[in-house]
Amino acid sequence: MSLSDTATPAASAAQPPRTPSASAVTKELVAKAGATRRRNAAKWKLRIGAVCTLIVIIPILLAQVLPLPDANHQDLSARRLAPLVDGHLFGTDQLGRDLLSRVLHGGQVSLTIGILAVVVSGAIGIILGAAAGYFGGWVDTVVSRVLEAQMSLPLLMMLLLVVALFGPSIPVITFVIAIAQWPEVARLTRSMVLVEREKPYVSAARILGLHRIQILIQHIIPNVIKQATLVVLLLLAQAVLLESALSFLGAGPQRPFATWGRIISDGQDYITTSWWMVTLPGLVIVLMVVGVNLLGDGLRDRPRRKKKGA
């Protein structure tokens, strides 16, 4: 690591003039250095991640525009057709519904739930985490205790309980996933605000006579929000997985379209005769979650040039 830190600036300084430099650092050495490899790895993760995500997300967004059969249209004469038969790219299910259309329309619901859940949990997490870090004292005690308590709760069991009891509507499921996810954001925000709080600009703002809440909202939160939002992508991946697990267990939304977990659990009974009904929707989930995870990972590992320059 220490080698690479000294190697990179030397190389970038040597490159533009194109004159033979006296530096012993050759291009090969730079290419082998830890920092270069790290940057390349992050670049590849971002590329693969973007491709995987877009392959899934673009068709989902265009589901209404694409020439697809209606997702809920049943045709009992075309039951369990294999993929690519009769223009059904993913085949059909046990009621003759077009599987691709079901997956895309279900994906819209899954994604909506995921994004809403992440927005809600992000908002709760950032507000409570920032308050806990900045104000300290009893606010911190209360928030930290709630965080700890939630860690020791049987999470999936509680989520199932809430959904089973209050019905699998989209708001309930979104809320439940948000509740499951806010601790992660809150803990991260709290730890970053604890660091920011001690910086000189906060004292300066205080001396200028700004109110504490104003300092927190106008000055501290803008400084931490960029890093906090990096977690959001990872949370979105988790949210999609959690939603599919809930809907697999029968605690997922039914209207307007069945989501991914539900489609897979429907197809489970036909796995020996119609492999595509489980395999293909599952692959779609994997592709998208891998993509989102890779994007999140790559963004986190990417060297932040602006900060280094400043």
Add this chain to the structure above:
Amino acid sequence: MTTYILKRLGQGLLTVFLTVSTVFVLIRLAPGDPAVSYAGPLATTEQLAKVREQFGLDRPVLEQYWIFLQQLFTGNLGTSYSFQAPAMQVVAERMPYTLTLATASILLTAVVAIPLGVWMARRPDTNRELGVNVLTIAGQSMPDFWTGIMLLTGFAVLIPLFPASGFATWGGLVLPTVTIAILQIALISRMVRREMTSNFAAPYLTVARSRGVGSPALTWRYAMGNSAIPVFTALGTRFAAMLNGVVVVEVVFAWPGVGSLIVRALETRDYPLIQATVLLTALLAVAVQLVIDLAYPLLDPRVRLGKAAAA
């Protein structure tokens, strides 16, 4: 030390109590009548009233809570509606199955994930490592129910190596264990990599290397020694979480554990059974957490539990 244990026990019991009370409130808040699901949709009003009286559901909520608290301290949570047996007994009979599955999964995870994480940390961002890294990301991106069904189809139906469901022979343990372990290995190995990389970059390691300490000792005694606590904590926390029922995997493989029990209890609104499951699993999870904390001084001689509690 004793004060520390007592304090942690107190906190743990408080958590269990709050959990159980939350569940009590949630159940009563929710729409839906357990008497209907017990007596069936064709029951007459008189029959429903009788069922409610039998289970004390016609009393005021506060009185129900008082009765519930009394039951809680005598360890008798009433009769399960659907099993017609003491709820605690029903859960206790299922517990060993979940324990077996969780233990097997965490052992497999530890055996694979720790060496894998170390391997990745020793050659970060090389092409091979990047490949494995992407694989671990894939591992944590696969929904476990889907992995389960795929393994089931592959190794129980197409190539009948293992039984498809239940726990009649030890072979039945393989597929559910592997399903759980795939996700856990992905998570834990990435965590090991993170811990080890930061330790490899630490100054004390450079000092040790310059003193001529060999590579295996640097990796395992120095870096691993300092990563032991976070890794052990992660493994322990995952294990504790699994005791709450590996719900999804148990459902896929029809595993007779607590996880599939809770799904059934929720479907039938079996109040005593839900309460008994939550109580027992929460107690076990708290106990495991306590054991993890008590093991810290063994892993790191610098840790003094009594002082940590005072600070």
